[in-house]
Structures are given as structure tokens and as C-alpha cells.
Amino acid sequence: MTKGIRIRIIGLLFISTTMGVLAFGQTRDTLFVFNPIIDDITLRIPPLDDLIDSAIVHSPEVKAADAEIYLRKYGIKSAQRDFLTNFYLDAGMNVFYQDALTSNRTNLGDINSVLSTQDNSGYALGISIRMPLDDLMDRRNRVKHATKFMEQAFSERDYQIRLLRRDIIIQYNRLIINQKILRIANDNQIYMSLQMALAEKEFLNGQISLYELARLNEMNRRAVTDFEQARNEFYNAYMILQEIVGIKFNVINNIE
Numbered sequence: 505m506t507k508g509i510r511i512r513i514i515g516l517l518f519i520s521t522t523m524g525v526l527a528f529g530q531t532r533d534t535l536f537v538f539n540p541i542i543d544d545i546t547l548r549i550p551p552l553d554d555l556i557d558s559a560i561v562h563s564p565e566v567k568a569a570d571a572e573i574y575l576r577k578y579g580i581k582s583a584q585r586d587f588l589t590n591f592y593l594d595a596g597m598n599v600f601y602q603d604a605l606t607s608n609r610t611n612l613g614d615i616n617s618v619l620s621t622q623d624n625s626g627y628a629l630g631i632s633i634r635m636p637l638d639d640l641m642d643r644r645n646r647v648k649h650a651t652k653f654m655e656q657a658f659s660e661r662d663y664q665i666r667l668l669r670r671d672i673i674i675q676y677n678r679l680i681i682n683q684k685i686l687r688i689a690n691d692n693q694i695y696m697s698l699q700m701a702l703a704e705k706e707f708l709n710g711q712i713s714l715y716e717l718a719r720l721n722e723m724n725r726r727a728v729t730d731f732e733q734a735r736n737e738f739y740n741a742y743m744i745l746q747e748i749v750g751i752k753f754n755v756i757n758n759i760e
Contacts, residue, residue, distance in 0.1 A: 533760050538755040540683050547694055549753045554743070556672050562750025563668055569661035578653035580647060605698035668748075675745045682738040690729070696720075696727040 538548050550558070560566055635750060703720045706712045 540686055545679060545742070545755075546681050548755050549745075550751075552673070552676050555676060555749045556669050558751050559668050559672050559749045563664065565664040566661060566668065569657060572657040573661060576650065576657045580650040580654060586604055628755055643668040649711060651683075670744075671748060675741065675748060679741040680743045682734070685733040686731075686738045689731040693727045693731040700724040718750050730748070 513716070538545075594704060700720055703717055707714070707717045742753075742755075
């Protein structure tokens with residue numbers, strides 16, 4: 505390809521890109537349409553720290569860990585009161601009646617006698633406490649055991665949050681990289697499209713062979729395919745990030 509043709513391609517590419525920027529800029533100002541070819545995705549979605557906070561709030565794994573902590577707290581309270589299960593308190597009262605009839609002589613040798621009665625009635629009250637000694641001694645161990653379970657639940661929650669932070673950071677950076685790749689693929693597609701248009705004119709004028717035209721046509725097809733794949737990867741990264749953080753970014757993606 506001659507130097508003059510290269511200059512024309514670069515000039516057409518610059519004009520096409522400039523017109524695209526102006527056109528999409530006007531659309532963005534009037535309709536607030538996001539175009540990843542021009543706009544910066546990091547300016548249209550929440551900051552990374554806010555995304556992480558939102559993901560923690562909406563994460564089902566973190567919610568499950570919180571529920572487990574809640575249950576473990578009640579487990580400690582149950583362990584603290586568990587020794588009362590085998591605690592027994594017995595109370596009883598016993599009432600008895602006893603009458604005694606006695607004969608008393610008035611004088612020595614007197615046959616007359618006096619009969620008398622004696623009431624010995626009464627009652628007895630008793631209270632007993634029974635508690636297995638091993639339950640009382642093992643109470644401390646059961647409380648420690650329940651406390652360790654709660655600590656384990658807290659560790660699981662911290663672990664889930666750490667995994668979530670890692671996933672958000674990876675997906676956030678992946679989205680940024682995919683946008684850069686998309687822009688490169690878009691520029692390459694525009695360049696190859698212009699080059700293909702010039703090659704067709706040159707072929708008609710007999711300046712290049714059919715083989716060269718077929719080669720450029722294959723490169724153009726590959727550029728189109730790479731662009732479509734890059735656009736799909738960008739959209740996937742965008743939607744996956746939305747799902748992880750649990751919110752919608754309210755960005756209208758539009759690529760012509």
C-alpha cells in the first residue's frame with residue numbers, strides 16, 4: 505500500500521472517530537445514553553468501595569453467616585442454662601395424729617381412777633434438692649463449646665466477605681479491561697473497514713491482485729468478529745458485576 509493511501513486511511517479514520525465522538529456526545533447530553541466506546545465506565549457506576557459495601561449487604565452467603573451467628577448466640581444462652589435441666593426441687597409435708605388414753609389412780613390403793621387423754625399430733629416439712637454433679641461441673645465446658653461455635657460463625661462471615669471483596673475487585677477490573685479491549689477492537693474494525701473500501705477500489709483499478717483483496721477481506725472479517733466478541737465480553741462483565749453487587753447501575757448501553 506502506498507504512502508498516499510495510508511495517509512488517506514488515517515485521515516478518514518480520524519474524521520470518522522471525530523464524527524462519532526460528536527454524535528455520541530450529543531446523544532449522551534440529551535438522552536443520557538452510555539456508549540462504552542466513548543464514555544468511561546468508571547464514571548457511570550458507583551466507586552469500588554460502594555460496590556463492595558452493596559455486595560456485602562445483598563450477599564446471600566453473608567446473610568446466611570449472620571443468621572448462623574444469631575443462632576450461635578442463642579446456643580450460648582442455652583448452654584448457660586442447660587444445667588437447670590436436671591435440677592430437681594422436692595418438697596413434702598407429713599401430718600400425724602396420736603391420742604393416748606391413760607388411767608391414773610387418785611390415791612394409793614383406791615380403786616377409783618381418773619382417765620386422761622394426751623394429744624401428740626404434729627406435722628413435718630421437708631425440702632430436698634437434687635442435681636447431678638457432672639452436669640454442674642460440665643456446664644463451663646458446654647458454654648465454651650457454644651462460644652467456639654459462635655467464633656466459628658464469625659470467622660465464616662469474615663471469610664465470605666473476603667471472598668466477596670476479591671470477586672468484586674476482580675470483576676470491576678475485568679470490566680475496565682474489557683472496555684479498553686472493546687475500544688481497541690472498535691478502532692481496528694473501523695480501520696479495516698476503511699482499508700477494505702480502498703482495497704476494493706484498487707482492485708477495480710487493477711492496482712492489487714485478487715489474492716491481496718481476499719487477504720484484506722479476511723482481516724476485515726476477523727476485525728468484525730473480534731469487535732463482536734469484545735462487545736459481548738464487556739456486556740457480560742457489566743451484567744455480572746450488577747448481579748454480584750445486587751444493584752442496577754441504570755446505564756443504557758448503546759453501541760452502533
